[in-house]
Amino acid sequence: MLLEEWRLYSKNLCHLRSSSPQTCGYTPNIGRSGAKLEPERALVCPCGVAVEDSHIALYEAKYSFNFWRPITAIRNGDIDGNEATTLDPSWEPLIDTPLHPEYPCEHCITSSAVRAVLEAEFGTGPHPLMMTSSTAPGIVHTWGSIAEYAEEVPTARIYGGVHYRNPTVVGNAMGKKIGELAVRNFLKPVH
Secondary structure, eight states: OOHHHHHHHHSOOOOOOSSOGGGGTOOGGGSSTTOOOOHHHHTHHHHHHHHHHHHHHHHHHHHHHOOOOHHHHHHTGGGSSOTTOOOOTTOOOSSOOOSSOOSSOHHHHHHHHHHHHHHHHHOSSOOOEEEEOTTSTTOEEEESSHHHHHHHHHHHHHHTTSOOHHHHHHHHHHHHHHHHHHHHHHOOOOO
């Protein structure tokens, strides 16, 4: 994975703040062949609900656990109570560190929530999708499936230096459950 791709993930790319299907990281032709969907109506509502519900659960957990980020842990390795660690006061992550607690992983929760909604509609097969960002001009990232996208997010956040492995695993599990709840409540057949 390239540094530019890590930077792509460091921005809030999948928060569904508009009616454009591109904001969800999928293209309008992602669906089954011949499917007659209006993506902004059929998917933005459940995706948006899943993402917003994810944020509610996320920030409640983040401020309940208030766990430090890698930059804080590494720069304070001499005072963590573990004699096997040492500090590195000059260590920097590859991407900007968010200004909120580390646990659980926000991007993992939101990408897994959106994954659950999209897979409920389109299935788990190969559905290529792409993502672009105004904050990372010229970078277009593509995946062969919705699962590929969501499974790449945790690694990018860890390699970027802003998360540990466990919060990404927990974030994925939380997001999946939240997305499934949105599907049960909002993704109804179009007649």
